[in-house]
Amino acid sequence: MSHSSAPAAAPLSDNGMTHREVLQSLTGLLLGMFVSILAGTVVSTSLPVILADLNGDQTAYTWVITATLLATTVSTPIWGKLADLFDRKMLTQLALVIFVLASAVAGFSQDTSQLIAMRVVQGLGAGGLTALTQIVMADIISPRERGKYMGLFGAVMAVGTVGGPLVGGFITDSINWRWNFFIALPFAVVAVIMIQKTLHLPKLAKRKVSIDYAGIVLLATGVSTLLIWVSQAGHQFEWASATTAWMLAIVVAALAAFVVVELKVTEPLIPLTLFRNRTFTLGVLGSISVGVAMFGTSVFLAQYMQLARGANATQSGLMTLPMMAGLLIISTVVGGVITRTGKWKRYVVTGSVLLTVGMFLMGTIEYDTNFFLVSVYMFILGAGVGMVMQNLVLAVQNAVSPQELGVASSGIAFFRSLGGTVGVSVLGATLGSQVTERMGERAADLGAAIAALGEQGKEIAAALAGGSIPAVHSLPEGVRVIIESVYGSSVASVFTVAAPLGFLTILAVVFLPNLALSRQTRQQRMEADAQKAAVETAGAEGAAESLGGSPRAVESGAAGSVK
Template structure:
C-alpha cells in the first residue's frame, strides 16, 4: 500500500505517516516477542506435558492458566493505561511476559510450568490491551487499515514461524529451549520502545486505583473458570465443591458490580453497557475467544494425537488457519481504510466462523487433509474479519476518556470466552477420551497383546493417564489411538460451533457508525471543547434577544446560541446508541 505524503503543517496531535511508522517499530517488535513466546511452545505442548509426566487435565491447565491470568489482568492494564504512562506499562508487561517464559524453561513438573504460565498470562494481558490502546493514540479508526499489513506481517511471522521454530527445536535439540528463544528479541523490543515510541501527552489525572474491584473481579472470574475446568473430573458437577465455587463466584461478581457503581474510577465502567456498540461487541467477542483460543489448542492436539504428526509437522499443518486469519484480515483492513465501510466484513466473518467450526466438527483421523485445510482456512478467515474489527468499532464509538477501559474490556471478554471455552471444551475432551478408550478396549487389548513386552509397557503408560506420543507408537496401536483422539477432538468442535451463532446475531445488530478520521488526541481535545462550551453556556444568564442586541452580541448569535445545549450532549449520544464520531 502506498502512503500519502505527510502534511506540511500537521494538526496538533496528528503524526505524519513517517512518525507513525517510527513509533510503531518498538510496538511491532514487542508484539512479535509476545506472539513468539506464546506460539513457539504451542506445537510442543503434547511433548512437554508427556515429558513432565502430565495427563490431559494438566495439558488443559497449562493452556488455561495463561488464559485465566490474561483474562483477569487485561481490564487492570486497560484502566492503568487511562491513568499512568502507557509506554512504561508496555515495557513492564513485556518484561513480565518474557522473564516468566525464561523461568518456565527450567520447569521440573507441570505445577512449576503452570505457575510460570500464570505470569506469562499477566504480561500477555498487558501486551494485548496496551497494544490496542497505543494504536488508538496515534492512528485514527479510519486510517487503521493502512497499517494492518505491518501488523499482519508481524503476526504471520510470530504465529507461523513460532510453531515451526518450536517444533524444530523440540525435535532437534530440547523443548526447554523454546522458552529461551524470545529473550534476545525482548531486549531489542524494550530498547526500541524506549527510543521510537512517542505518544501524545494527555492532561494528568489523579490516580485512583480500584483495588476492591481488582480483588473481587479476580476472585469471581477465577472461581468460575476453575469450576468449569475441574467440574466432572476432579469433583462431580452436583457436589459441595460446585456449590461453594459457583456461590462464591456469584457473590464476588455481584459485589464487584456494586463497587463499580460507586467508585470514582471503576475498573470496568458499567455505563459503557448503555452503548449498543460496546455491548454487542462484548457478546460477539466472547464466542470469538472460544473460536480463536480453543481451536488453536485442540487443532495442535488433533494433528499430533489423531494424525500422528510430530511437533514440527504439527506447526506446518496448522498454517492454513493462520493464513486465513492473517491474509483475509490484512486485505479487509486495507479495504476498510479505503472505503470506510466495516460492517459487511464483520457479518461475513461471523458467518465464516460458524461454517468453519461446523465443518471441523465432521473431521476424523483419516479425513482428507485438503478438506481439513479448507475448514481451517475458513475458520481463520472468519476470526480475522471479526476479532480486530470489534475493538476498532468500540474505540470509534466510546468517549475517548474511557478508551483504555473500553478497549481492554472487549479484550477481557474475548479472553474470558476463550478461557471458559478452553476449560469447558478441555473438560469435555478429558471426559470423552476415556469413554472412547472403554468402547474400543477390546481392539486395543488385542493390538497390545500382539506386541508382547512392548505392548505391556505401552499399556502401563496408558493406565497412568499420560498423554501418548502417537508418532512413536507401533502401527497396530497407533491407528486405534488416532481414531480415538480424532473422534474426541471433532466432538469438541461440534459443541463449540453453536456459540458462533451469537457472534453472527451481535454483528447483524451492531450500529453501522461511520469511522472517525481523527486520532484520540484530536477527539479528546474536541470532547473537552464541547463539554467546556456546554458548561459555559449553562452558566451564562439567559437574555432576551433585544437585550443581546443592546449588549452587542447580535440577535442572530443569541438565537443560535440559546438552543445549543439541547442539541450537543456528546456524552449522552454516545452512551445511548453508540454516538457520533468526534
C-alpha cells in the same frame, strides 16, 4: 502562481503523520507483541519434556497452561483502566519487562511450583500487552485508517503462533528446554528501546486519579475462582459436588459485590455505564465465541494433527498453516478495503458467518478426511476469525467516548479471553468423555490388534491402561488406525459442540449500529469534545449575562413580541 513539487512522504489526512512515521511508531509495539506471542507458544511443544524433567504430573501440566490464561484474563481490564489514567507508553514497557523477566526466571525453574508461579507473572505482563497494543493504536491512528494496519498485527500473530512451536521443538531437541524461556530476551530488550525511541504518544491531561483497589480484588477473586472451577471440575472433583457448590458461591458473591462497588466508586475498573452503549454490549457478546474459536482451534487442531493424523509436534505446527493463512490474508485485504471505503459492518457480518460455517465444517472431519478439504475448512475458519476479531474492537473503539477507550478496548479483550478460557476447559472435558466413550466402543478391535503384536503389544496395552498415549506416528498400523479414528471423530465432535456459539456472534454483529468510522485519533476527539464543551459553556454564560444584564430590554422585547 507557483506550485510546489509533491513531497516525498505525504502526510496522512487524519493525523498529520506520514505512513513511515506511523510504521516507525508501531514497530516497537509490534515487536513487543511478537515477544509475548513467541514466549507463550514456544513452550507448547516442549511441555511434556519440561514436566518430565521437573517430575510434574497431569495436574501440573494443566496448571502450567491454565495459570497464564487465568492471569492474562484477570489482568487485562486492570491494564485497560490504568491506560486511561497513566502514561500508556510507560505502561507498555512495564508490561513487556514484567513478561520477559518472568519468562527468564521460569527458565531456571527447579520444580513445577516455581514454573507455575512464573507463568502467573507472565500472564500479568501478557494481559498488559494484550490491552495496551489496541489502546496505543487508537492513540496513533484514527478508526477509519486503522484497518490497513491491522494486517501487520495479523502477520505478527500468525508468525508467532506458528513459528513458536516450531522453534520450541527445535530448541528442545537440539539444545535444552530451558532455552525456550530465554529466547525472547534479546527481542524484548530491542522492543523496549524501540518503543522508547519511536513511540510518541500525546500527553494525557493531568488530573487526580483514584484506583479501584476493591474492584480489582473482587474481579480477580470472582473470575479466578470461575476459571479454576471450570478447568478442574471433572478431573480433580466431580461437576456435581460440594467443591463445585462452594466455588460457585464464591464466584456469585465476589461478582455481585464487584457490581455494587463499580456503581459507587469514582473511577470504576469496568464502568457499568459502558453496557448502555449498544455497540459495546453486542461487541462483548460477539467476542465470547470468537475467543472459543481462536483459543479452542489452536488447542484442538494440534491434538487432531498429532493424535488423529499421526503428525509429530513440528509437523502439526506446519499443518495448521492454512488457518493462519486465512487469518492473515483475509484480515489484511479486508482491513485495506475498510480504510479505503469506510464500510465495516458488512465484513464483520460476513466474517461471523464464515467463522460459524468453518466450525461446522470442522465438525465433519475424520482421521482420514482428505487433507486438502481439512485445509479449506481451516482457511475458512481462519478467514472468519480474521474478519471479526480485530474489527469488533475497531467498532467498539469508534463508538465509545475517548475517555473510556482504554476500558472499552480491554473489556472486549477480557471477555474474549474469558470466553476462550472457559470454552477450552469445557470443550476439553467434552473431548475427554468422547474419547472414553469411543475407546469403549472400539475396545474389542483394539484388544485384537494389540494381541496380534505379541510382546510389543503388552507395552502398548500398559501405556494405554495408564491413561497415556504413545507417539501415534510410531504405533504399529493396526493399533494406530484405531487410535487415530477415535481421536479424529472425538475432536470433530468438539467443533460440533462449539459451532452453535457462532450463531451468537452472527446475531450480535447483525444488530451492531452501523456507525461511520471517525477520522479522528483519540487525542483529536478529546480536543474536539473539549472545544465543543467550551463553546457550549461560553454560549450558556453569554445568554445568562444578556438576560440578567438588561431585563428591561428583555421585557420590552417580550412586550413587543406580544403586540
